[in-house]
Amino acid sequence: MNNHLKALRESRGWTQGNLADQLGVSRQTVNALETGRYDPALPLAFRIARLFDKPIESIFIPDDADVTTER
Template sequence: MENRIKELRQEKGISQEQMAEMLGVSRQTIISIEKGRYNPSLPLAIRIARCFDTNVEEVFQLEE
């Protein structure tokens, strides 16, 4: 699964640490998700999308 977290996070001026605090996860979790090494749970994916005022499909895309 691909994601646009890093791009969207940088557009909003949010650091990895700030995003981790907002979501209640570790900075390492944000790094792993951004690099595609970890796919978040559905509840976490929804919380991530809400951080960017968008929907899950705008943040995460299935690789084809």
């Protein structure tokens, strides 16, 4: 899953450590999220979205974003 987390964090002037503290996770978790090595569980994704006041889907982009919805 791709994401815009690094750009959002940098736009606020925050370090990975600052963001980690606000989310209640480790700096290593933030790094893994930003580099795409870790996809957040839903509760963490919601915390990130609330922190940046954005919908989850504007931060996290599934790898299969071009797949149509099942009918």
